[in-house]
Amino acid sequence: MTSEDLQITQHAEHQIDNLASEKAQALAEACAAALWADDKATQSLDIHVGAIKPGACTLSMTITDNMCNGHGTCHGGYIFTLADSAFAFACNTYNQRCVAQHCTITYLNPAQTGDQLDAHACELSRQGRGGIYDIRVINQLGTAIAEFRGHSRTIKGQLLPED
């Protein structure tokens, strides 16, 4: 193989990689749209999907009075719910239905009424039917509010209709 052949081969491989990556990205976005359309819980909390990538996403939610106690501190359940939604969107980017099996959350700082929380989810592990996802919840100042780890399990069924 000449040096020129090698370059052409590498260029072709690079194009194939890009194509695969674009296809995975398109699938992730289509899955998120399908998940969102069905998810009244996430919709009714005004959770916004900021970014989606295969195995990862960012979701945002603004803390309202009804999510708080009398002192304006957010109930841990709503912080968990935001993180859990981010977990669900991240693990369902492969068009294979996934459900939460086991989750842990550690609370680092309180959130207040009016805070805008971002939940950043990324994939730590995916093997067989199981996956592990880490979600960090931060407020509008970048202060860490909670660290969440979710264990997912695939179930039968796909998110998107077959072509």
Added chain:
Amino acid sequence: MTSEDLQITQHAEHQIDNLASEKAQALAEACAAALWADDKATQSLDIHVGAIKPGACTLSMTITDNMCNGHGTCHGGYIFTLADSAFAFACNTYNQRCVAQHCTITYLNPAQTGDQLDAHACELSRQGRGGIYDIRVINQLGTAIAEFRGHSRTIKGQLLPED
């Protein structure tokens, strides 16, 4: 000490135990009332406090459409929120403010729109500033929905005003 003296002493001790137990029960109920009055999150989800004892409680919630995805399956965040509220009510029965530090939840069976979920919280351990509480969430048929373990930490402040 005669046998009669012993009986009188035992009877007196029993009365003191009962008195202490009644006082602890009254304190637990007063704390729950104070916690509830401040907790818009728990109120707005129509969570009912069924029973309160020192270190323990039962809370109930009915699953609504807005807590579900399009298939009528409850979002894990709301199951967590019910369990987390039960955890909060159980660990705050001693008039010493407690907050959640770390929680784990395992999902066992899905909950559906219309299900009435009960969360039973009991104390596993309380030592120094830390406590561990186990919460089982079941539906109206007694089917286990989730197992939750919460780690609490006392903070400054009391729930009830000083006399």
Added chain:
Amino acid sequence: MTSEDLQITQHAEHQIDNLASEKAQALAEACAAALWADDKATQSLDIHVGAIKPGACTLSMTITDNMCNGHGTCHGGYIFTLADSAFAFACNTYNQRCVAQHCTITYLNPAQTGDQLDAHACELSRQGRGGIYDIRVINQLGTAIAEFRGHSRTIKGQLLPED
């Protein structure tokens, strides 16, 4: 059905229950013996199996110098190992091979060289291929050393040879 018939039926049912219970107990003991025979790790730590019941067991271990740091405080790994062994013995009492999938441990009090630790394992949940087991580790004074929760999963294979 006469009242006498009813009594005979109840008596027969009671005998069947007892028989089933005795069979389950014999199976649990046979599984524990098979597990022990293969488990060099548990053997080499001089872990003793104190009691076995379907879904439950008690294991004991004495803390040696080699399990400790220079101050005589036991390494958390050995406390975990005792609890994890108890978890394994408890979830493998049904002659269906089970492995640990996910475990959590909370340390409550330090253990010292010479302490005799007991790990009491009991079953919280068993459904489909998954099980949840709670293990409490206490020392010879009854002081709680750690609380452990283990999630098991059945795999192919049995512990005992077919008859």
Added chain:
Amino acid sequence: MTSEDLQITQHAEHQIDNLASEKAQALAEACAAALWADDKATQSLDIHVGAIKPGACTLSMTITDNMCNGHGTCHGGYIFTLADSAFAFACNTYNQRCVAQHCTITYLNPAQTGDQLDAHACELSRQGRGGIYDIRVINQLGTAIAEFRGHSRTIKGQLLPED
């Protein structure tokens, strides 16, 4: 300030940053040496400290027959112990004594007799008295064996003697 002044200032700040970083690195290494000297448990398992940085470390251990069951599969307790040691070395790099409070481990693939396991620990969060550390355990082929998350808490005392 002239452009030359700015460059000198930036250069000085860069030198100060480097100095602080070198000091933190020296402290981390001194703490690891002090921790190791006292830790018979880690020593007796032939655990090697491969790398130390502030809040991070890599530890290695070879699986022996005595860590396994009869089929040559490593007991989960020893995988946990390696990860827990890495956690301890990582959170004790600031010369402030830290202990494990709560740990979770997820087993991904079995380890075998003769495997060399590496545990890579890094700091996720450190705030007030609490810290969170993530530890990944891999084998000599790079296969993930377990994911561990440890929650630490500072206690009184330092690792190094005062000058």
